Amino acid sequence: MRNIKLTIEYDGKRYLGWQRLGDNDKTIQEKIEGVIKLLTNEDIEIIGSGRTDAGTHARGQVANFKTTVTMPLAEMQQFFNRYLPQDIVVNHIEEVPERFHARYHAVGKQYSYYVWSNPVPTVFERNRSFHFPQAVDLEKMQQAAEKLIGTHDFIGFSALKKSKKSTTRTIESITIMQEGNMIHFAFNGNGFLHKMVRILTGTLLAIGAGELDETIIDQVLNEKIRQAAGETVPSHGLFLDQVYY
Amino acid sequence: MRNIKLTIEYDGKRYLGWQRLGDNDKTIQEKIEGVIKLLTNEDIEIIGSGRTDAGTHARGQVANFKTTVTMPLAEMQQFFNRYLPQDIVVNHIEEVPERFHARYHAVGKQYSYYVWSNPVPTVFERNRSFHFPQAVDLEKMQQAAEKLIGTHDFIGFSALKKSKKSTTRTIESITIMQEGNMIHFAFNGNGFLHKMVRILTGTLLAIGAGELDETIIDQVLNEKIRQAAGETVPSHGLFLDQVYY
Numbered sequence: 001m002r003n004i005k006l007t008i009e010y011d012g013k014r015y016l017g018w019q020r021l022g023d024n025d026k027t028i029q030e031k032i033e034g035v036i037k038l039l040t041n042e043d044i045e046i047i048g049s050g051r052t053d054a055g056t057h058a059r060g061q062v063a064n065f066k067t068t069v070t071m072p073l074a075e076m077q078q079f080f081n082r083y084l085p086q087d088i089v090v091n092h093i094e095e096v097p098e099r100f101h102a103r104y105h106a107v108g109k110q111y112s113y114y115v116w117s118n119p120v121p122t123v124f125e126r127n128r129s130f131h132f133p134q135a136v137d138l139e140k141m142q143q144a145a146e147k148l149i150g151t152h153d154f155i156g157f158s159a160l161k162k163s164k165k166s167t168t169r170t171i172e173s174i175t176i177m178q179e180g181n182m183i184h185f186a187f188n189g190n191g192f193l194h195k196m197v198r199i200l201t202g203t204l205l206a207i208g209a210g211e212l213d214e215t216i217i218d219q220v221l222n223e224k225i226r227q228a229a230g231e232t233v234p235s236h237g238l239f240l241d242q243v244y245y
Numbered sequence: 246m247r248n249i250k251l252t253i254e255y256d257g258k259r260y261l262g263w264q265r266l267g268d269n270d271k272t273i274q275e276k277i278e279g280v281i282k283l284l285t286n287e288d289i290e291i292i293g294s295g296r297t298d299a300g301t302h303a304r305g306q307v308a309n310f311k312t313t314v315t316m317p318l319a320e321m322q323q324f325f326n327r328y329l330p331q332d333i334v335v336n337h338i339e340e341v342p343e344r345f346h347a348r349y350h351a352v353g354k355q356y357s358y359y360v361w362s363n364p365v366p367t368v369f370e371r372n373r374s375f376h377f378p379q380a381v382d383l384e385k386m387q388q389a390a391e392k393l394i395g396t397h398d399f400i401g402f403s404a405l406k407k408s409k410k411s412t413t414r415t416i417e418s419i420t421i422m423q424e425g426n427m428i429h430f431a432f433n434g435n436g437f438l439h440k441m442v443r444i445l446t447g448t449l450l451a452i453g454a455g456e457l458d459e460t461i462i463d464q465v466l467n468e469k470i471r472q473a474a475g476e477t478v479p480s481h482g483l484f485l486d487q488v489y490y
Binding site for chain 2: 009011057087089091122123126128
């Protein structure tokens with residue numbers, strides 16, 4: 001069996017997220033599996049590096065699937081990009097050892113969140129950023145972000161009520177850059193809990209706007225109370241940039 | 246009467262262009278006039294700097310209208326951006342002398358055209374660039390573009406069959422820049438004929454791809470035969486960047 005690794009870019013706007021939900025054909029996974037069915041005539045389940053929520057975008061989602069089809073890789077990539085909808089593209093394709101597993105073997109991820117920081121809205125970035133019209137203090141946000149770096153139980157910064165699995169994660173870096181009216185948050189870590197990047201961004205924005213004090217971060221890490229943190233910012237500002245193996 | 250000048254950004258995808266066409270409500274002009282009607286309760290016709298085609302975008306379209314309404318400018322801008330659809334934004338608003346006319350007083354324009362130059366398509370730029378998968382020679386295109394600079398009769402590079410008005414225009418500059426997989430063509434001149442930027446871009450691309458020789462430019466300028474020039478590239482790669490007064 002060949003094991004094929006795909007690197008996938010998608011605009012999440014029209015989809016209910018990555019993960020298949022029955023057979024409604026409104027998830028990225030189903031769209032890709034549909035093309036694999038055309039290609040191989042087999043019902044093959046692909047393995048993604050992890051879920052992305054409804055509306056969230058990806059520049060570098062990774063998935064793998066196993067097949068006996070002998071088609072050359074370049075031709076296979078062209079086949080995908082001919083039959084996938086225009087808002088999903090296979091950017092890169094390669095053959096990997098049979099033991100490679102896109103979810104189990106992922107050791108880290110980078111996510112980006114984009115905030116349009118101006119009272120006048122944006123036309124061209126409206127579907128890929130969150131419009132936050134209040135003024136924010138970048139330095140304050142950077143200082144607060146430093147408190148999140150390292151290994152912590154992040155359950156208070158997630159949508160999880162409780163969890164049988166560990167909710168401890170390591171954040172390697174958070175960089176916050178302003179380019180014109182756009183603020184770009186980049187998060188690197190070994191893994192992120194459900195909605196964690198969006199809640200972290202919402203909390204940092206509330207600190208930057210002076211609505212929350214930066215001590216809230218220690219409080220949420222220690223007391224694990226979701227309600228104390230900032231709002232969950234919308235999914236359409238979020239991008240899965242890269243998965244590390 | 247106050248004379249109000251608007252600078253407008255729009256995503257042309259959903260519209261039949263700038264110019265009102267009866268009352269179908271599918272043009273940018275009608276959307277803006279609709280909000281002016283809400284604002285002033287008067288039927289006011291706005292004057293645009295010029296038309297843009299169906300699907301073409303703008304970063305800096307300019308229009309003016311006259312009104313007796315006394316609302317402050319900042320409030321008026323907020324009103325526009327609250328009631329306009331999300332794909333049209335008033336970026337800037339100012340009061341100008343009563344004689345100012347957005348079309349008659351325009352002395353120049355800048356247009357940009359974006360070409361996605363890679364066999365693998367783009368997800369995020371798909372609605373704002375033309376996918377041209379063949380390899381192109383940037384230097385060849387730059388050399389050919391030099392022949393277009395200056396004052397010429399550009400009717401052979403337009404969609405006009407014949408014209409009672411002058412079809413002589415002056416192109417000040419054409420710059421061609423590659424940023425990653427995107428080729429950005431920027432055209433500056435005192436005015437552009439119908440579809441002229443798209444036909445010039447199509448011709449330069451054909452030269453860059455080796456399908457046409459650069460001598461075609463002299464031939465079309467001299468013999469004024471539209472058929473000899475390159476194809477009209479699609480409207481969704483075109484942006485009206487700026488209007489000069």
